[in-house]
Amino acid sequence: MKAVRIHEYGGTEVIRYEVTPIPEIDQDEVLIKVVATAFNPVDAAIRMGALKNIFPHQMPYIPNVEASGVIESIGGAVTNFKPGDPVFVFLDMTKDGAAAEYVVTKAENAALAPKSIDLQDAGAIPVGALTAWQGLFDHGKLQEGQRVLITAAAGGVGSYGVQLAKWKGAHVIGTASEASFPLLQGLGIDQIIDYKHEAVEEKVSEKLDLILNLAPEGPAELNKWLPLLKEGGIFVSTTSPADAELANRSGVQTIRMFVGRNAGQLTQIAALVDEGRIKPVITERVKLDDLAxxxxxxxxxxxxxxxxINLDWRQ
Ligand SMILES: NC(=O)c1ccc[n+]([C@@H]2O[C@H](COP(=O)([O-])OP(=O)(O)OC[C@H]3O[C@@H](n4cnc5c(N)ncnc54)[C@H](OP(=O)(O)O)[C@@H]3O)[C@@H](O)[C@H]2O)c1
Structure with missing residues (x-):
């Protein structure tokens, strides 16, 4: 099969196009013929070697941690899928990824793709939507009527975060730069703070129940936002943590989260897509050749x- 392979950590020059054997599957695994994958910042961090202690890879490895595609074959112990099923998946980040014609995953990680959108587009859902879901609901305990601030709201995670928080019935404030305003207005956001020209702590007029931080800000900036939370409020960050002691003194909780694979949540997310509640916000469609x-x-x-990143062989 055609695949991108990385033989050593480094700059984008380590991204190579090669021909490799189609991977074999174990009893509890499925082979997926990839229709699409999508870019995540973690792909670049892994390629540079910045996460080699957290997600160790055997070299060479195939990058890209999410995919949509069609089940090609199933292991002997797999009962939840059959060949031909359209699926989407957040892959094990320590294994070979989806920048290839085929990818293997444990069957328990995959879910049936939404029916109402093209299978290609489902490849842009798993990481962003799962991170937003787990940040808002599992860690953030967001409830109807609550107020949430989502930073980097127009990004790959934030664009799902805004939609999921609105679906939950929350008041949603987001940070973005001006060019992203139309995208966020289209998702029904309640207030946008222009992070390039405005100070977040001056623009939030009523206390918040939750902050979901997706922005590449350091602790000094994040700590300034802690007082924006009500007592008992929650600060969830996918990037840097806020100061736990400071949070403690303000009576709020800080959590640095790491997204987990969760096929049950992917199934709930697929249902929301099919109900027209959320959609992937795809701003660019490229070929695998454009990965660098x-x-x-x-x-x-x-x-x-x-x-x-389109690998669609159905056209
Ligand atoms: N811990 C985990 O499990 C986990 C999981 C997923 C992602 N992450 C991390 O979470 C972060 C967000 O992920 P992503 O996929 O959404 O990234 P992304 O798509 O690359 O984010 C791009 C967005 O970031 C916004 N942005 C950049 N600097 C900003 C700032 N200072 N303040 C506010 N917005 C800013 C930009 O906004 P404008 O275009 O409006 O300027 C852009 O829309 C990344 O650092 C990623 O590595 C962590």
């Missing part, structure tokens, strides 16, 4: 929403 270009664009801070 997208890594560079992300590092230059020029990505919003999700970039879909």
């Amino acid at each position: 270009l997208i890594h560079n664009k992300s590092q230059a801070g020029k990505i919003r929403g999700k970039v879909l």
Whole structure:
């Protein structure tokens, strides 16, 4: 099969296009013929070696941690899928990924893809939507009528976060730069703070129940936002943590979260897509040949929403 392979950590020059054997599956695994994958900032961090202690890889490895596709074959112990099923999946980040014609996953990680959108677009859902879901609901305990601030609201995670929080019935404030305002207004956001020209702590007029931080801010900036939370409020960050002691003194909780694979949540997310409640915000569609270009664009801070990487063999 055609695949991107990385033989050593480094700059985008380590992204190579090769031909490798189609992987074999174990009893509890499925082989997926990939229709699409999508870019995540973690792909660049893994490629650079910045996460080698957390997600160790045997070299060479195939990048990309999410996919949509069609089940090609199933292991002997798999009962939840059959060949031909359309699925989407957040993959094990220590194993070979989806920048290839085929990818293997444990069957328990995959879920049936939403029916109402093209299977390609489902490839841009798993990581962003699961991170937003777990940040808002599992860690953040967001309830109807509550007030939430989502930073980097126009990004690959934030664009799901805004939609999921609105679906829950929350009042949603987001940070973004001006070029992202139309995208966020289209998702029904209640207030936008222009992080390039405005101070968050001056623009939030009523106390918040939850902050979901997705922005690449350091602790000094994050600590300034802790007093925006009500007593008992929750600060969840996917990037840097806020100061736990300071949070304690303000009577709020801080959590640094790491997204987990969860096929049950993917199934709930697929249902919300099919009910028209949420959708992937795909701002760019590229081919696998453009992977290095997208890594560079992300590092230059020029990505919003999700970039879909199309491997569609059905056309
Ligand atoms: N811990 C975990 O499990 C986990 C899981 C998923 C993601 N993450 C991390 O969470 C972060 C967000 O992920 P993502 O996929 O959404 O990234 P992304 O798509 O690359 O985010 C791009 C967005 O970030 C916004 N942005 C950049 N700097 C900002 C700032 N200072 N304040 C507010 N917004 C800013 C940009 O907004 P504008 O375009 O409006 O300027 C852009 O829309 C990344 O650092 C990622 O590595 C962690």
